[in-house]
Amino acid sequence: MTYPPTGGPGPGFGPGDPHTAATIALAGAQQRSRRRLTIILSALVVILGLVLVFAANQVIFNKTGKALIPALTLRSADDPGPDPFTASVALVNKTQPIQPRVETAQNNGVRAVNGTAAGLYATTGTASCDAASLGNQLAANPAAARAWAGVQGIHTSDIPWYLNSLTPVVLTADTWVTNYSFRSGSASAYQAVLQSGTPVFVDAAGVPRAVCACGNPLRPPANAPIGGYRVTGSPWTNYTVNNTYRVTYNNTYVTNNTIVNQPAPAPAAAPVLQLIDARTQTLIDQAVGDILELPAERPADLPNFVANAFEANAAPSFGSDDEAQEQGLVAAGSTEADQAVAQRATENGGQPATDQPSTDGTVPGEQQNPPADGSPQSPGAPGGTETPQNTEVPSETGAPAPAPTQFRGTGDAIGTLVYRDADGTTVTCTLPPTFESSTVAATNSDCTLTFHREDLLEPAVTPLVDADTHRVWRITPIGHTTAIEVLEAQWQTLTSATSTTEAPTTEAPTTEAPTTEAPATSQAPATTEPSAAVPSS
Structure with missing residues (x-):
């Protein structure tokens, strides 16, 4: 019994030629190899593109002190970061309370939440921050006090009264804010995510206004999609962008998992925040403010910081184009996101790029200026003095002093x-x-x-x-x-x-x-006995 010849016609081979099958197999193997090579080359192109982006970003930063892609810095609960306004005034160790039981809505890649939502913040049963110590340290450093007050939009002499309108709490979620470091006598803004468990001061609208680990003033985050930033710093366990919170602005609030574009209802004249007691996992009422013992007679021209808290928490803008673009915004005085930031967010699917963790603790996207004599700086130290710092890019970059x-x-x-x-x-x-x-x-x-x-x-x-x-x-x-x-x-x-x-x-x-x-200075004993000046929160 014979079988019909296999194979087909080909150059030099006739039907049934045994070399035909081998030729076909070799051609198939070559085609599969080309496909694999194409896939590998495509992956290499993508990786090379990412490397070039970060390399270009680093080159531009080294030459100009400005980041090509605006940075979003991760700050762990007990990390003061570089150039703090004061020494730590935190009264609790790093704590991880339960996850907040609040209603949120997707907003620019993160979770939007009302600052007064019950269960957004926590208490450990005692004051988490020493307001008197913060006031004393600022009073001892007039330059820091002026910069701190400028961020909050208040007068320097109003600081004790403003502090008295705040409430110390502990974050129950990673929270996006505009943070400020203190350099060369002024406040320098940068976008940051504060880790859950960070002790902060919040105002009557439930908006974080100061970090207790460093005294830095805070404002709401920039009004831009988080996917357009580059996240830098060392991520902590369970950190994800999708579980990062941002407190809504004064013209928006969350209801039924939806962002409503109109002012949130203001609380009663004596507002109360409902905090999670980290010991019992239950909600407790905490009156807003009244954390210092100040004179009963208020200055006649003093603003009502509690009543004004909701109006004070608009989306931030910045005073120069460079500063605005470093925060992800289009221009000075605008709250609109830079088009490049919005485009990157779309291309990244709402997920920001990630830098390698900083090895020296510097704030990414910010120019660091050590003292000219190489001595360590101690900004905000009680009773201390500011160490002179350079204010320009080092001379090797070519920028004139x-x-x-x-x-x-x-x-x-x-x-x-x-x-x-x-x-x-x-x-x-x-x-x-x-x-x-x-x-x-x-x-x-x-x-x-x-x-x-x-x-x-x-x-x-x-x-x-x-x-x-x-x-x-x-x-x-x-x-x-x-x-x-x-x-x-x-x-x-x-x-x-x-x-x-x-x-x-x-x-x-x-x-x-x-x-x-004097009102803040008179509370110095509260540093050693915080409960005497700062009620439990």
Whole structure:
């Protein structure tokens, strides 16, 4: 019995030729090999693209101090981070309370939540933070106090009263915030995720306003999708982007797992936060504020911080294009996300890129400026002094050092100042000869800035200039979060005696506590006996 020949016609081979089957098998193997090679090459291209993105990001950061992709820094519960405003005022160790039992909604890749939602925050049965110590440390460092107050949108002398409107709690979820470090006499913003278990102060709207491990002031996070950032730092166990919370802004709130675009209902005149007791896993009522023993008579012009808390928590904007873009926003004064950030978020499926953990503890996306003499810095240390720091990119990058501020004339207050705005235009601000109120507005139409009176007085200006390596005077206008660098300034002698005699009571560091800061300073014993000044929360 014979079988029909196999194979088919081919060059050099006839039907049934035994070489035909081998040729077909070899061709199939070559085709499969080409497919595998194509897949491998495609994967290599993707990996190379990611490597190039991060390499380009690092090159640009090394040359300019600015990140190509805005950073979102992970901060563990007990990590103060670089350049803290104060020493730690936390009164509890790292704790991991139960997961919050609150209603949330998907929002820009994270979970949106109402700050006053019952069970969002926790208490360990005692005060988690020492408000008196925070007030004392800020009072001992006028530059830090001015920067801290500027972030919160308050006057320096209001700090004790503002602290008294806050409540110490413990985060029950990883929470996205705008964090601020203290460098070169001003506050420097960066986006951060605080780990669950972090002790913080929250306001009457339940919005985090200060970190207890470092005293850093906080604001709500930037209004941008998290997928457009690069997450950097060391992730902790169970960290995921999808379980990160952001407290809703003052024009939105969560109901039935939906974001409602209108102001959330304000609480009663004496609001109460419902906290989880970490010991019993039950909800307890905690009255908002009243954590310090302050004089019964409030200053007549003092804002009602409790009542204003909901209006104060809008989406943040920033004072310069560079700072805005570092936070993921399109431009100065805008709360709109940068188009590149939104596009990356879409391409990444809402998941941010991940950098390698920092080995030196520096804040990614921020330029670190060690003291010129190499000595360790100790910003915010009680009773200490600021260590002068460089304010520019190191000289090897080619960036010139800033020119010192040129002061002319004599007097006890600033009469005119000249600065350069974000567009590079030189602006002159002429100030009145009499400072009759706590705020001072420029009198010429070319300058629209308003300043705190005490920031313009000699006892405040001279120490800041002396503390800066390049002797540059920086001042933060009211409503701004970024200080301007003054190119020239002219002194004047104020015609109002009351304006000048009040200066030492608010800013001059003397052996006697400043008059306006006395309420916080008087609570010093609370550092050792916190329960006497800070009720349980």
